[in-house]
Amino acid sequence: MSNASDRKLRPGDGKAPETMVMVIAIAMFVLFLTGGGWLAFKIRAHAQERRALAELKERNPVEYHVLHTSKIQSDDELKQDMVGNWELAGVRVRTTGQFLFIPPHNGYFKTWTLTNWAITTYDAQSNLLYNASGHYTVQGDVYTESIEAATGSMTRFLHAHPAFRVRVDGDTFYQMSARKTESPLEEMWRRVE
Numbered sequence: 001m002s003n004a005s006d007r008k009l010r011p012g013d014g015k016a017p018e019t020m021v022m023v024i025a026i027a028m029f030v031l032f033l034t035g036g037g038w039l040a041f042k043i044r045a046h047a048q049e050r051r052a053l054a055e056l057k058e059r060n061p062v063e064y065h066v067l068h069t070s071k072i073q074s075d076d077e078l079k080q081d082m083v084g085n086w087e088l089a090g091v092r093v094r095t096t097g098q099f100l101f102i103p104p105h106n107g108y109f110k111t112w113t114l115t116n117w118a119i120t121t122y123d124a125q126s127n128l129l130y131n132a133s134g135h136y137t138v139q140g141d142v143y144t145e146s147i148e149a150a151t152g153s154m155t156r157f158l159h160a161h162p163a164f165r166v167r168v169d170g171d172t173f174y175q176m177s178a179r180k181t182e183s184p185l186e187e188m189w190r191r192v193e
Contacts, residue, residue: 060099062092062186065167065174071141073168079138081168082112085192089172092186099186110189112136117145119154130154141165142178 057064073081088108090101102108107122107129118133130152137144143166147157163178164185171191177184 060092060186061090061172062099062174062176062188065169065172066141066165066176066186069167069169071167075138075140078141078143078166078168079112079114082143082166082173083114084112086110086112086173086189087192088187089190090188092184094185104190109192128152132157138166141167143175144178 053064053068056068071078086109087104088102088106088110089104090099092099107124107126108119109121110117110119115135116133117136118131120131121129123129128151130150132147132150132154134146134148136146142163144161144163147154147160147162150158162185164175165178166176167174173189173191174187175189176186
């Protein structure tokens with residue numbers, strides 16, 4: 001007669017399914033932990049990105065609006081939104097890379113019609129420092145000026161065709177050099193009546 005404790009484990013004795021259930025449970029637990037870790041990583045990365053974009057919006061609104069928001073207007077709507085008189089409100093300082101907010105009544109003005117643009121700059125005594133003007137085009141978010149007339153320091157840019165990526169958000173116009181350069185032009189303009 002054989003004792004139950006003397007029996008060897010054979011397939012189908014009931015122990016193999018318990019082992020399989022345990023392996024599956026461990027595998028699911030490991031998948032849950034790694035999936036949860038991945039999810040936590042993604043949530044943390046998304047929160048960091050939101051904070052970084054909020055800081056960028058405060059520190060350099062031109063870079064934020066031009067590079068991190070979508071153009072919502074058609075080309076014609078963008079041109080229509082640009083029409084009017086604008087005053088320089090901020091600029092990225094090329095030597096330091098820092099964005100500088102400029103107070104109102106600073107003497108830097110830009111005007112657009114549906115086909116032409118003009119820029120005029122005055123000193124504190126209302127003396128004309130320079131101006132420039134010409135036609136422009138808009139394709140997508142790229143605004144290209146044709147410099148057809150100029151005085152003062154702008155004469156060196158006569159017949160040039162600088163291109164900028166632009167956004168208009170209400171009464172604020174943002175422009176940034178379209179081409180990568182060592183010191184791209186970044187300007188923010190506010191609408192004036």
